[in-house]
Structure formats: structure tokens, C-alpha cells
Amino acid sequence: MLPVGELKKGTTLILDNELYVVTSFEFVKPGKGQAMYRTKMRNLASGAVVERTFRSGDSFEPTRLDQHNAQYLYHDGDSYTFMDNDSYEQFTIGEEALGDATNYLIDNLPVEILFFRDKPIGVNIPNFLNLRVVKCDAWAKGDTSSSDFKPATLETGAVVRVPPFVNEGDLIQIDTRSGEYLSRVKE
Amino acid sequence: MEVNWRLARRQKALWKRAAIVQAVRTFFVGRGYLEVETPQRIPAPAPESHIDAMPADGWFLQTSPELCMKRLLAAGYERLFQICHCWRGAERGSLHVPEFTILEWYRGGADYRGLMDECEALLPYVAHAIGLPDQFSYRGRPVDLATPWERISVREAFSRYAHTSPEEALERGVFDALMVSDVEPRLGAGRPTFLYDYPAQRGALARLRADDPGVAERFELYAAGLELANAFSELVDAEEQRARFTQEETYRRSLGKHPYPMADEFLRELPNMPPAAGIALGVDRLVMLLTDAATIDEVVAFTPEDL
Numbered sequence: 001m002l003p004v005g006e007l008k009k010g011t012t013l014i015l016d017n018e019l020y021v022v023t024s025f026e027f028v029k030p031g032k033g034q035a036m037y038r039t040k041m042r043n044l045a046s047g048a049v050v051e052r053t054f055r056s057g058d059s060f061e062p063t064r065l066d067q068h069n070a071q072y073l074y075h076d077g078d079s080y081t082f083m084d085n086d087s088y089e090q091f092t093i094g095e096e097a098l099g100d101a102t103n104y105l106i107d108n109l110p111v112e113i114l115f116f117r118d119k120p121i122g123v124n125i126p127n128f129l130n131l132r133v134v135k136c137d138a139w140a141k142g143d144t145s146s147s148d149f150k151p152a153t154l155e156t157g158a159v160v161r162v163p164p165f166v167n168e169g170d171l172i173q174i175d176t177r178s179g180e181y182l183s184r185v186k187e
Numbered sequence: 188m189e190v191n192w193r194l195a196r197r198q199k200a201l202w203k204r205a206a207i208v209q210a211v212r213t214f215f216v217g218r219g220y221l222e223v224e225t226p227q228r229i230p231a232p233a234p235e236s237h238i239d240a241m242p243a244d245g246w247f248l249q250t251s252p253e254l255c256m257k258r259l260l261a262a263g264y265e266r267l268f269q270i271c272h273c274w275r276g277a278e279r280g281s282l283h284v285p286e287f288t289i290l291e292w293y294r295g296g297a298d299y300r301g302l303m304d305e306c307e308a309l310l311p312y313v314a315h316a317i318g319l320p321d322q323f324s325y326r327g328r329p330v331d332l333a334t335p336w337e338r339i340s341v342r343e344a345f346s347r348y349a350h351t352s353p354e355e356a357l358e359r360g361v362f363d364a365l366m367v368s369d370v371e372p373r374l375g376a377g378r379p380t381f382l383y384d385y386p387a388q389r390g391a392l393a394r395l396r397a398d399d400p401g402v403a404e405r406f407e408l409y410a411a412g413l414e415l416a417n418a419f420s421e422l423v424d425a426e427e428q429r430a431r432f433t434q435e436e437t438y439r440r441s442l443g444k445h446p447y448p449m450a451d452e453f454l455r456e457l458p459n460m461p462p463a464a465g466i467a468l469g470v471d472r473l474v475m476l477l478t479d480a481a482t483i484d485e486v487v488a489f490t491p492e493d494l
Contacts, residue, residue, distance in 0.1 A: 027280025
């Protein structure tokens with residue numbers, strides 16, 4: 001069984017015989033009280049989002065999803081198309097099912113398509129990705145003490161918070177699980 | 188190699204944190220408190236149902252400095268404070284790191300109401316010391332440190348915000364769930380809130396009210412929904428304390444948790460402890476409040492994930 005403490009954003013699980021994906025997950029604990037996990041989950045069949053609070057000690061039936069190596073091809077509105085690397089078959093997945101992954105999809109990005117009962121229900125993207133900054137404000141040179149963030153727009157359109165010394169045109173490494181800036185990439 | 192940005196970006200917050208800790212020290216020294224450092228690895232933690240001490244070389248890392256500080260009170264020390272690291276297993280979230288910093292202080296001769304007054308003096312003192320006025324905002328919510336602060340009993344708060352009584356919530360097993368979902372978010376709106384008089388079973392080391400033995404003289408302090416501190420009029424009846432420890436430890440063991448030995452030295456000396464009140468304030472949370480930090484990660488030098 002999968003203990004509640006091991007849930008993460010993106011974990012899929014079966015609850016009341018339905019398949020859900022965790023979309024947000026928060027540890028809460030009132031003073032000297034019991035630990036609880038406030039989660040939001042999307043029902044992968046109906047798309048409905050439910051909010052549930054679990055207690056430490058709760059556990060779930062883990063799900064086994066089939067994974068196929070694939071690559072991202074293109075998107076048309078809210079539909080994103082991927083190609084299976086082995087069969088060359090193309091699959092289209094809705095923006096909602098992809099969640100934050102849409103922030104990081106660049107052409108030909110290697111992904112794993114997740115299947116549940118032969119239906120594509122989402123993708124895994126690499127944890128670390130190098131993406132180019134296409135827009136951000138200049139940094140006042142000499143301001144070495146500042147630890148303020150500034151927003152930067154990536155080539156995928158996603159906006160992330162970066163350190164002041166990052167410039168337009170820089171290639172930066174992003175942790176796609178948290179959306180955090182990690183480092184500049186030397187070219 | 189580029190500097191580690193996760194560490195570098197906290198520099199501003201850590202400067203403020205240092206100033207806050209300095210101001211806390213000045214506040215207590217000025218009030219005649221003795222700063223002490225008690226051992227962080229101890230043989231027998233106080234058993235509490237929902238707090239897990241981490242084993243360390245046969246003993247345990249402290250979950251709070253409570254028992255050692257009370258032994259000093261029992262030995263005749265009257266006013267004590269300590270700023271120290273504490274460890275609580277499996278606590279990690281936006282408000283929790285398993286190794287965190289507690290400010291704990293004890294005042295002989297005082298009860299929990301005396302500590303409420305002291306909190307009302309401490310927070311403005313520290314805020315002013317780092318250049319904050321009485322009024323500021325935390326995550327978009329207004330905070331006003333002007334006194335008096337709101338004082339609301341657990342009973343009143345459950346009735347007002349959760350439309351039930353604490354007894355009924357406990358009976359239904361939803362006391363903590365309602366606290367988190369319905370009560371806490373409403374506390375400390377504007378002025379900070381003291382939530383006081385907890386059901387007796389939720390104050391394992393607190394004295395029961397003489398005029399209402401169903402409740403323990405315990406309070407928690409909240410600002411803008413953020414829980415900052417927990418305080419008790421301390422229980423000094425050793426027999427009663429032993430019985431409550433036994434009860435808590437039985438519960439812990441029934442859940443298969445790592446057994447603790449009984450804190451016999453503490454219980455032996457407890458009869459010498461004068462009436463006193465004690466409080467633990469989360470230093471990391473205080474820094475979050477005063478620096479408008481969304482998560483505890485922003486105000487500690489390292490999170491476990493950074494190590």
C-alpha cells in the first residue's frame with residue numbers, strides 16, 4: 001500500500017474504485033494535534049476535482065500505469081499531441097490532464113505517456129530541463145547583495161522566478177517538479 | 188561553478204532572522220530571564236500522542252527543551268529562556284521542517300494569562316527592533332500588533348467557526364480536522380488571537396482549571412492564521428503528570444511507535460517545581476510572519492532537501 005505521506009503532486013491512486021491524480025498536496029498539523037494531508041485530486045474519468053483530507057496512517061492502493069516512451073510534437077489549442085517512439089502512433093491529451101507539464105513542453109521533448117486501461121491519461125516529463133529565457137528585465141550591475149527574484153519568460157511561455165543575474169538569452173536549468181530555477185547552463 | 192541559488196537567495200531573510208533572534212534575546216535579558224542551553228539529546232522525552240521524537244544513539248533528540256527546563260525551575264531557577272533546535276519526526280510542509288527552532292521560556296509564579304501579557308509585549312518589541320510598525324501585512328492579510336489582542340476560548344471558537352462544541356468534535360474524531368479547516372484560518376485576523384482553554388485531553392502537561400476541570404490552562408497564539416506559540420500553566424502535580432504520561436505512552440505504543448522510557452528524573456523532581464507558566468514559540472514561524480514569507484523554506488539556512 002502507498003502511505004499518505006508519500007503522495008506527491010502527480011501521484012495516481014485508486015480511491016472508492018475510481019482513478020485519481022493528485023493535483024495539490026499539503027501537510028498540515030495543528031498545535032500538538034494530528035498530522036493531516038490536505039489534497040486536491042482530479043478524477044481521471046470524469047475530470048471532477050475533489051478535495052480530501054487524509055490522516056497520517058491512511059494508505060492507498062497504488063496504481064500501475066503503463067508507460068510508453070514518446071516525444072512531444074505540437075499543440076492545437078488545448079490539445080497536445082505526442083508520438084510513441086516505438087509504434088509511431090500519435091496520442092492527443094488535453095491541457096487539463098497534463099497540468100503543469102504544459103509549462104515545459106518544447107518540440108521533440110522526450111516524455112513518458114501514461115496509460116490507464118489503454119487510455120492516455122497524462123505524461124511524465126524529465127525532472128530537470130534546460131530552457132531558454134526569452135524575456136526578463138535587465139539586472140542593475142554591481143547589485144551583488146540582492147537576493148530578490150525577478151520574473152523571466154521561458155521559450156515555452158512559462159514564467160519562472162529567477163535570480164537577478166539571469167539575462168535574456170540565457171539557458172537555465174529548471175526543476176519541473178517545483179517550477180524552480182536551479183542554475184544557468186554554460187554553453 | 189555557479190553559486191547555489193537556493194542558499195544564496197535566502198541571504199536577506201537570514202539577516203532579518205538574525206536581527207529578530209537578537210531582539211528576542213535583548214527582550215528577555217532585559218526582563219531578568221536567564222538564558223540557558225540544555226542538552227538536545229535526552230534519554231526520555233515527554234510522551235505526546237502526535238509528536239514523534241527521533242532516536243539518537245540510544246537516546247532521543249529533544250522535541251522541546253521542556254523537561255530539562257522544568258528541572259531547572261524545580262532546582263530554584265525562576266525565569267529561564269532558551270533558543271534551541273528541536274526535532275519532530277515526519278513533519279514536513281510549508282510550515283514545518285523536522286529540525287526547527289524553538290524559543291521556550293518559563294516564568295515562576297505566573298500562569299498562562301501572565302504569558303499572554305508577555306507575548307503582547309514581545310512581538311511589538313521584536314517587530315519595532317527590525318523596523319516594522321505595529322501594522323503590517325502577512326501574505327496579504329492585515330496584522331495589527333496594538334494591544335489588547337483577541338482572547339477567545341476553544342469552546343467559543345468552535346461554536347463560532349465550526350458550529351459545534353470541542354467535546355462533540357473530539358467524540359466524532361474531527362477536532363484536529365475542524366481546527367485546521369474552520370478555526371485556525373479565522374484566528375489572528377488583524378490583531379493576534381490567543382486561543383485558550385483546551386479540552387483537558389489536549390493539554391498533557393498543563394494544569395486543569397480549578398473552576399472547570401474539563402479544560403486545561405493552555406493557549407495557542409495565532410497571527411494572520413499562522414500558529415506561533417503554545418503555552419501552559421504548568422502541571423506541577425507529579426502523580427497526575429505520571430498518570431498522563433502513562434496514558435499518552437500507552438496510546439503511542441498502541442500505534443506501534445518507538446517506545447520511550449518514563450521520564451523518572453523529571454517526575455522525581457517535579458514536586459519541587461513552583462507554580463509556573465511556560466511557552467514554546469516557533470522562531471521560524473515568527474520570522475515568517477515578520478518577513479512576509481510564504482513558506483518556512485524561505486527563512487531557514489537549509490531545508491532537509493538542501494542537505
